[in-house]
Amino acid sequence: MARIDVTVRGAGVLGLAVAFGCAERGARVRVVDPGGVGAGASGGLVGALSPHAPEGWDEGKALQLESLRMQEGFWARVREVGGEDAGYARTGRLMPVADDRGLAVARARGEAARGLWRGAGEWRVEAAPDGWGPVSGSGFVVRDTLAARLAPRRGLAALVAALRALGGEVVRDAADMGAVVEATGVAGLGGAGVKGQAALLRLPGVEGCPQVYAGGVYVVPHGDGTVAVGSTAEKEWTDPTGTDERLEAVIARARALVPALGDAPVVERWAAVRPRAPSGALWLGGSGGRFVANGGFRTGFGMAPLVGRLMADLVLEGRDAIPAPFRAGA
Secondary structure (H helix, E strand, O other), X not given: OOOOOEXXXXXXXXXXHHHHHHHHOOOOEEEEXXXXXXXXHHHOOOOXXXXXXXXXXXXXXXXXXXXXXXXXXXXXXXXXXXXXXXXXXXXXXXXXXXXXXXXXXXXXXXXXXHHHOOOOOOEEEEEOOOOOOOOOOOOEEEEEOOOEEOOHHHHHHXXXXXXXXXXXXXXXXXXXXXXXXXXXXXXXXXXXXXXEEEEEEEOOOOOOOOEEEEOOEEEEEOOOOEEEEEOOOEOOOOOOOOOOHHHHHHHHHHHHHOHHHOOOOEEEEEEEEEEOOOXXXXXXXXXXXXXXXXXXXXXXXXXXXXXXXXXXXXXHHOOOOOOHHHEOOO
């Protein structure tokens, strides 16, 4: 039987990022998930990688910024190792500004971003563009140049290819061997989570356009001629993977927000429950050969590069650099 140094339970983005981080350091890694790759929330559609507003700054926001800065290099390395592209592109984000008060807030945030983002991107106010962009009451939008996108399922496939290229395995059933990392999403949090519904529309010609965000609705163009629209945030549900009228309302709001969507046809509807830890933040840590990496909620893909590094430090080298906001049990 082949030696296994690390068993990762869960083939969502956090589990695969931890597995890749460990394999890159020479560990023999096996990922086990009875549902297969991306069976839970990571197998979704939206793929928005966007920063917090530059205000009310705290350690959690600073860490998210660090992970966003890692994204381009991380996915380039994944592609270099495994040969698969995750659909990553730093296309930015547009957000409408409703009125004069909103303009004042947006400009203040732009000043804050200059200091807090340390040159990683800009949060700037400009005239609302013609063509692709949101309806704006003031005639202005915020352009966030730090935001990026990736295709979630392509990202997972790219991580699997890279892991296998490093000698790792992804299987549906196997016993624990070596150190064990639980990255099992909602199941590992006793069912705790928030349901999200999203849709994919067919709209060629906007592949390089920025994502749009307003009022909880994301509109994210992808590189294959589709645009992802999402998502709901449901604390109560009866069917964890069913779509319903709440998604239809989100689609209608997205079309009103971005008129360029027009009557673009819906080609897929999707729903799943996103894992939300008791703290509301990432849930990382462990010792004695048993570890956890969970609670990605809305930030799993955004935080994956940093989580992979932090957990590889802990699992393989015993270096516990898990920050307080993300510490399991805190």
